[in-house]
Amino acid sequence: MTQQLPEGLFKTLSRLGLENFYPNKLTLRSLLEINKEDINTNLASSLKEIPWYFLRNLLQINAECRSCVQLPANDEENDDLFNIDLCTAEEIDNGINALDLIVALFFCADSFLQQEIALRMSMCQFSLPLLLPHSNNSQCSLMLWALRGIVKEWRPHSLSESKGFIEDTIVEANIPLYSFVRLKNSSLSKSQMLNLVLSRGQQSHNIFMHKDMEDRAFKKEIANGLVEVFWYLPCGRENLDIFPEPVAFANLRGDICESPAQFSFLVHISTATFVFLDKVEDKEQESLNSVKNMREKIFLVVNHKEQSDREDMMSVKTTFEKLDLPKTNVIRKDKTNNITFFSKKLCASIKTSLEVATINKITTNLMHEKATELGLSVDETKSEEQKKAAEEIIEAIGEQSILNYKKLHLPLQGENWKRLSKLEIKLCRLNDYSDLGIEDYKSQLQEEKTRIKEEQSRRDISKDMRGFIDNLCTSDKEKRDFFLKWMKLKLDTHSRKNLFHLRNQFKEQCKTKDAELIKGLDKALLESSLGIEHYMREMGLIYKFSQKPTDDVSRLPLLAAEMVLDGHPLELLDGDASNIPEKWVSAVLNEVHNKVGKRSRLLVLTVLGVQSSGKSTLLNTMFGVQFPVSSGRCTRGAYMIFLKVNEDYRRELNYDFIVLIDTEGLKSADLAQLEDSYEHDNQLATFVIGLSDIAIINTAMENVTEMKDILQIAVHAFLRMTHIGKKPACHFVHQNVAGVSAHSKCIAERKRLLDQLDEMTQIASEMEKQPTAKLFTDVLNYDMEKNNWNIPGLWHGTPPMAPVNTGYSEAVADFKKHLLETIKNNGNNEPTQIPEFLEWMTSLWRTVKYENFIFNFRNTLVAHAYDNLCKAFNQWDWEFRKEIHSWQHTTEVEILNADMDSQVEVWNKLVSDKKEELSGEIKNEEMKMNEKLKEYFKRKDQRVNLIEKYKVDFLNSIKSLTNEIQQSGRTKLDCVLELKLSKKKAEEIQRKYRVLIEEAVMRLLHDCKMSSLSDDQLTKEFEKMWSASTANVSGLEERDIVGCILKQLKKNFSNRNVNQELLNTDLKKVGQSSFRVIDEHVDKCKGKFVDMEQLQIFTDAAIKSCTQYLSEKAETTEDYHDSLTKDLLEKLDKNLEQNYKKYEANTKYEIDLKLHICGIASREFLKMHQRFLSNLNPHGQLEKYKPGYLSDFIDLYKERDDCQRKANDYIQLCIKPAVEDFINRSLGVDIVDEILTSHHSAEYSSRSFFQYSIQKELLLKDDFDTFVKYINSYENFVKNWIFQHIQQQMTEENTLYKLKNNKLQVIVKKITTAIDVASKEPDGVSLPNNNKSIAKLVSGIRENLIKDISISVEDEKSILFQIQSTCHPFINSVNMALENLATQLRDQFLKSEDIMETVRKLTVKPQEELFRRVFGCGIQCPFCKTPCESGGKDHTLHSAAIHRPQGLGKYKFNKTKRLVERLCTTEVQSNTKFKNTDTKGEFHPYKDYKTYYPDWQIPPDATIEASDYWKYILMKYNNEFAEEYEAEPANIPEPWKKISQEDALKGLKDAFNVK
């Protein structure tokens, strides 16, 4: 391609580095990408940079962009002044002719970029190309298409009076054209002359480029033959306007002989053609002759120079005669009059010619025709087909009203759609239900919704819509873009014509402030507007409502996705209906997500501000996009444009797209008087701010009250966002602030602004019932310096002739640069991808529809983030506990192994040292956990920013976790000490008798040696002796458990003024029968409402929970300890504290209740103590050794080797219990670990998932009794559930056996090693093989195991009594016996089936660990009794994913006794009221439940299906529940009856975000 280019063109293009873009390969799309260069403000430093610099600046409407054609002079290389070669070479490389640059860019730009360039050039008030020379000069083209996008407003003097104005596409506006051309010899510059003609006062501006503009002029290489055009437009003020009517000027570059076609074309379409000349050459004569038939239109402008020779003047004269020109058609510039004077003369003559009424005005048709006739090409022909297609659709509109047309052809967005939107709001507000029950009302609305949806889905796609879609469905993107552009152009023209009057009327009426009229007009305007967006909206609705999408319909999202990626705007919020087509937007954006390979990190940038404050202009200037700009738009809503980030820039910026959201219709001054506008604005602002990463608040300082309103709205929105964890960056843009002093002046202004914002924040936070925010900076990261931007006014002068202010463009560019840089440096948070964006969109919109935004926000992203944190927290929690359990284990063994002969004080000291150590240990773990939490909140992948506000909860949880562990750890140490003391007592007794027995055995042996006796006889003798010696063995003394408990109870009341006498009851007698609440238990003051029944229910539950605790404790093999009673009473206190105050129960109640419970406790604990003592009982211990002593006796008598038997006894009686103890102490942790890593681990991972698992299981099990248990004895139910679960898990694949066996192996190995070590002297030599070494060996073994297990010395002594063997055989025997023990235990493990039994004996109880993990705070919803499932140990707010119909929590209507079918989640959004004991029987609105239950968070259900689960349960077991609760069955709303089990399960899954 490039080879065929003419040399000149090729040279120019390649100098500019554009050769690869020729022809028309440079796309607008590619220029819209966010680029590294966007923040580059350096001047172009090489020729190849020039085009890009120019385009970048032009797209930002910087009127200085043309100055880049000249590179900065390179002084250093220029020191050789006289080197001529060098000079010229440099000249060439140093710049380019500006016209060449523009022509080159038009050659390379695609049709859409051409339009964009033209539009921006026109905003800069540059001349525009009308005819573009073709490279090979064979054909030039008329740039109708390129100019079509330009729309201007002006006020001709004929309309000055009426203040009317005209708005039109400039090329279609029928404006008279004056052409300026020149001959080869012409010394006057037409461009300069035109600039002079068109300049007036301040508005002097280089519209046309001319030689004198630059220091050095560069020769035109390719721009000859270019015709530029410029439109002069009046503003309607005599003193400012040069011409009273619009006038167009054309300027042909190069002389006419070079471009005869252009010349001829211009003469044909112009009102007048001015030919500039000094003299006429022969060839030119011919050219001029060719237009002789239009000679009246030709004017010769002759420069009469001083030294002009006669010959030149003669040539002019000849021409004049030959053409037979009227005399007035020659204008002579004399040497005396200067150029300005001459320009005035020219101007005057144009003015006169304008006054001629019959002046011919050009039309696009005429231009098109002439161009074709003269063999010029027209750029528009390329898209002829699409033009026709668009016209066809427009023609179909015809003369009918737009309203009518829309009804027929775009029916889906009509009344039904609006009604549907209203219904959705109603469903969220539930305000005007009448006599219907609220659930019924809700269902009714739901049904209407369904009906409308069905109705909508039955409509066929209209012919026009089909046409529209068909035209978009082309694989050729260019064709599609052409079609869209044509549609837009045609629709705009159509609307302009139709809306003109309405708009003017509207403007008039706004002054009168007649709200009714304004409302009417506003409606009329909305109804009459029709743009592409309406067709696109319809497309979305077709998709939304189609129930069984055909192929045609299901490919629509893909189509729209392509368009989004091409930079077309997508409607996000339909402001007409106040709704978002969620399904459609999601489908489209998901397609986008897929199309970009699921890498769609979005940066969302929104601009908010008063209508017509220049928001769209700002975005357009900043990013080169085309949001509709106009002073009279009447659309509302929000549109978004996706801008790709350039491939190379993505890594750096960390985003793939920048999404711009432009809002329309916010706080439009005219509409402010309409009633619902404030709410509408609030919705819009909250919604878009919630979606944004960056929000720009655009203010035009002109109107302070308007600005205040907008700020107020924004502050509300920001406040809401902090609550839900979003913190968009916020920038204030102050428009129309200029001047150098602005900055310093503004410091005061800004301070004032900040003060105002602070004030608004306070007001807003009170309104939102979130009074924590005091300052604006509490809500946002706001920096007075960095977040305020002053932007000078857009226009430099008075429109329409004013160019864009360079200051404006530069300030905007600066702002953009700053934004991109901060984005780049702000890599903290994980960027949002499309799916998350959609999630936000849905949840924000859902919440916006409710009145109480803050309390109603629900978002699965937040829920997920929270759930993940809970999971992590649970894991840390367990790690913490495990660490402490393990420490505890070692310490307990250590204490038990402490020297038995020491004084009690020594042990006390040991234990208190250990308590210190424990504190240190715990502190350490606490620190670790805090660190983990901190680290977690630094993570980038968990969306921690959303859950920032829960951080405090979790920090507190760590604290209370620490306290709890500390407490229980200390108690355990106390218990061990207690155990040790009891053991000591037992052993002392045991020792006494052992010595006695052993002496007796020796005596007996001595006696018997005299005679020879059989085994039987020996045994008999032994028995006699045994009975005699052990006859008086005393048992251990029983402690006064009842007394202990009573003491604790008194202690519990010690700080309070109660009659101690009351407490001196005989505990043994109380608590035998059930506890009844009596009148003396409550203070029945006047007017107070006390519900005795509720108090009884509460009391029963409290007692139940205590007895549960008691039986758990009493089951263990441990001894009673005072801390158990203390814990019990504390538990009860906590329960009372949370609940009983509201029942007005008094101290007598408390005393009676506590006595009752302590009575039960005294019996349980006594049993426990007795069992413990009987396990330790010295008599029993001695009996254990009886067979041993007997064997010893016989063996001694017979002088048999006792080695093997002794070794076996040693293992069985000393080692085995220790081994079992070891397993019991450590197995609990292993079981928990096992369950937490098994395939069921998820169920315990977080409270909400646990709830989900249980409820799912319940549903599938489908058993009424289980439901009753779950609802009414929740705690118990959960415990049983867990226990059963453990049982099941432990049985599966012999898990328990495996775990036990693992432990066994560990300890056996340790023992083996201990034996090995003990069998050697410290220097490694074996112990001598004698009898004495055995004692050494045995105590050696014990000492080696001192950290692992505890072996009783007393037992050892019994076994080693009179051992005869020598050491080495004994060692062998011990090893063998140990092996046997292992086998024996293994067999025992395999056989043992009672897992419950095993689990009960464990020191660390797995069921308790798991229960603690999932049970949470145990608080239940005050309305429906659903348990709280918030995470952490301490949380500020209780919450539950789904609530239940209140009847399930035993609520019934007073009158009818029917179960209440209402859901708290519905009531909190309605106007209903409740009364209960908390409200002292007064009615209180549900909406303000926080007054009574500030620590509950009950948001409305996200969807109507969310509570299907419990609706289904109530529906299914309505009668059973009624019977169970002694009530009448609930009134089930009709639609609930259609809910199936699958629906219920689905609702459950949705509510818990389980996929």
Ligand SMILES: Nc1nc2c(ncn2[C@@H]2O[C@H](COP(=O)(O)OP(=O)(O)O)[C@@H](O)[C@H]2O)c(=O)[nH]1
């Ligand atoms: N005088 C003046 N006009 C402006 C300025 N910014 C925008 N405009 C014009 O105000 C009108 C409305 O602008 P637009 O961007 O559509 O405002 P939006 O409704 O906030 O999006 C357009 O005609 C703009 O040309 C400005 O700073 N000064």
Ligand SMILES: [Mg+2]
């Ligand atoms: Mg706008």
Ligand SMILES: [Zn+2]
């Ligand atoms: Zn509830």
Ligand SMILES: [Zn+2]
């Ligand atoms: Zn809670």
